[in-house]
Amino acid sequence: MDTPFFNPKLHGRRFEDHSIPVELLEDFNLYEELLFKVAKWVYYEQHDKMKVPKGFGHGVSLKLVAVSEGSAIANIVLAATSFMVGDLDTFPIFETARNKIEEVIDRADKGEEFTDILPPEFLTYFNKIGRRLHDDESISFSNNTTRPARLSNRSRKTLVLSAPNADNVSVATSFRGKVSSFDKAEKSCTVISPQGEKVLIKFGNDYSDIFLNAFSNYESGQKVLVRGIGQFNKSDKLTSMEVDSVTFLDAMDVPSRLDEFMKYKVGWFNGEGEAFNEAGITWLSTMFDEYFQAGLLLPYTFPTPNGEIQFEWKKQDSPHDLTAYVNLQKKKTYVNYQNMKNDDDFLDLEIDLDQEKGWLQLMNLVSKYFKA
Amino acid sequence: MTLKSETLLYRQVHPSWVQNGGVSNQAFVTSQTFKPTPKDQNKLSMYDGDQYSAQESYEHYSEKLTSAGVLGVTVKEFQLEELPCESDDVTFQGHVLVDYGDHTKGTIERKSKKIRDIAIQRGWVYIP
Numbered sequence: 001m002d003t004p005f006f007n008p009k010l011h012g013r014r015f016e017d018h019s020i021p022v023e024l025l026e027d028f029n030l031y032e033e034l035l036f037k038v039a040k041w042v043y044y045e046q047h048d049k050m051k052v053p054k055g056f057g058h059g060v061s062l063k064l065v066a067v068s069e070g071s072a073i074a075n076i077v078l079a080a081t082s083f084m085v086g087d088l089d090t091f092p093i094f095e096t097a098r099n100k101i102e103e104v105i106d107r108a109d110k111g112e113e114f115t116d117i118l119p120p121e122f123l124t125y126f127n128k129i130g131r132r133l134h135d136d137e138s139i140s141f142s143n144n145t146t147r148p149a150r151l152s153n154r155s156r157k158t159l160v161l162s163a164p165n166a167d168n169v170s171v172a173t174s175f176r177g178k179v180s181s182f183d184k185a186e187k188s189c190t191v192i193s194p195q196g197e198k199v200l201i202k203f204g205n206d207y208s209d210i211f212l213n214a215f216s217n218y219e220s221g222q223k224v225l226v227r228g229i230g231q232f233n234k235s236d237k238l239t240s241m242e243v244d245s246v247t248f249l250d251a252m253d254v255p256s257r258l259d260e261f262m263k264y265k266v267g268w269f270n271g272e273g274e275a276f277n278e279a280g281i282t283w284l285s286t287m288f289d290e291y292f293q294a295g296l297l298l299p300y301t302f303p304t305p306n307g308e309i310q311f312e313w314k315k316q317d318s319p320h321d322l323t324a325y326v327n328l329q330k331k332k333t334y335v336n337y338q339n340m341k342n343d344d345d346f347l348d349l350e351i352d353l354d355q356e357k358g359w360l361q362l363m364n365l366v367s368k369y370f371k372a
Numbered sequence: 373m374t375l376k377s378e379t380l381l382y383r384q385v386h387p388s389w390v391q392n393g394g395v396s397n398q399a400f401v402t403s404q405t406f407k408p409t410p411k412d413q414n415k416l417s418m419y420d421g422d423q424y425s426a427q428e429s430y431e432h433y434s435e436k437l438t439s440a441g442v443l444g445v446t447v448k449e450f451q452l453e454e455l456p457c458e459s460d461d462v463t464f465q466g467h468v469l470v471d472y473g474d475h476t477k478g479t480i481e482r483k484s485k486k487i488r489d490i491a492i493q494r495g496w497v498y499i500p
Binding site: 251252257261264268269270271272300301302303304305306310312314321323334336338340343346348 | 392
């Protein structure tokens with residue numbers, strides 16, 4: 001017997017092709033685990049018992065039966081040979097459990113009081129459910145448009161850190177920097193960002209060679225990009241990471257260069273110069289990483305006194321020179337191309353980088369003159 | 373004082389406008405170096421190479437401001453780009469202003485690129 005149960009909707013660019021990455025299916029597995037625990041608790045509360053009847057939940061499971069269009073909507077049923085345990089119909093109990101989970105997520109998302117809905121030990125589940133969501137992604141657990149129960153990294157942090165003795169929340173993240181220390185015995189190292197932020201990285205045998213190599217080349221500035229599950233403390237500071245992957249970064253890596261500008265204060269340019277907005281720099285780093293095509297020359301990257309970022313493409317022994325000034329607030333870029341051997345061969349245009357087609361237009365220009 | 377066309381003018385380069393890496397790990401200088409900033413009112417500030425050596429210009433500048441090194445462009449090279457140069461001894465003796473005038477944004481961008489290329493072709497005239 002398969003009964004439609006809920007249809008969580010995944011929001012974010014990753015899901016726009018109406019598919020769900022396999023790594024997120026683990027979240028539904030963990031949700032099922034939580035659902036069963038909450039269902040048992042609901043039974044205890046409703047029947048003033050401390051133990052569920054034999055057979056409670058036996059043969060009951062969640063099943064993903066389809067992924068609908070409209071971003072990615074997972075159609076999930078609660079399947080069972082029978083929901084009856086003696087005279088007890090357990091389906092309403094599972095529905096109540098589902099509703100309570102939705103309510104706690106929704107209240108946390110809206111900044112409302114939520115600690116009176118479920119016992120605190122259940123909230124630690126959100127340290128795993130959704131931990132592979134990116135910062136621009138969320139899962140809506142309810143179809144109710146006014147109470148969608150949206151789980152994002154923000155609401156996850158609220159839920160997890162409200163539990164007693166909870167000091168950290170797990171979030172999929174990435175970190176760039178140089179390897180400043182290396183511990184063979186502990187299989188760990190420290191990666192330090194251009195702003196001086198230090199993160200303890202724990203790696204297995206797979207990655208020790210890469211980290212050791214980067215550590216050996218610390219003085220020459222070799223940087224790495226580490227992706228994995230990070231632990232963020234109550235101040236939202238990344239304190240440690242478990243590694244999924246690590247790669248050497250090119251000396252011209254753009255996000256690393258952009259990171260350097262975060263420490264520039266007002267007046268950085270000999271008394272002139274605006275500070276750089278972290279949200280703007282993060283936006284540009286993310287978009288550049290997403291849209292920059294392999295096989296193209298990386299640009300030189302510079303700050304401007306009026307708070308913009310200048311990308312400059314130039315190749316030795318080539319007449320082509322392309323600059324793009326990015327306004328981080330307006331998310332637009334002024335592009336200037338010049339053939340340095342032909343004054344009549346030039347281009348001036350403005351491109352909107354708040355849309356994918358803008359980035360594709362910029363990359364088309366770059367690919368015309370600056371293949372690596 | 374009238375500037376001679378062969379006079380080399382010195383421009384101080386801010387450290388954030390030099391990036392290492394890239395081909396042969398050579399330092400790359402942004403074209404912004406030869407573009408007036410918003411406070412400059414379209415005039416680029418230079419040192420008169422007939423009154424200062426490159427090192428002296430760096431030392432004078434660094435008394436209060438930050439420079440990674442010095443690049444040089446002649447008065448004639450600026451003039452060929454329709455960028456007139458004028459002594460500005462009122463600000464300090466040996467100060468020169470290069471007037472980018474009413475050129476459009478795109479034109480200023482193109483001229484700054486050309487001047488930068490000329491300076492880099494000449495090489496750094498002083499690095500501390």
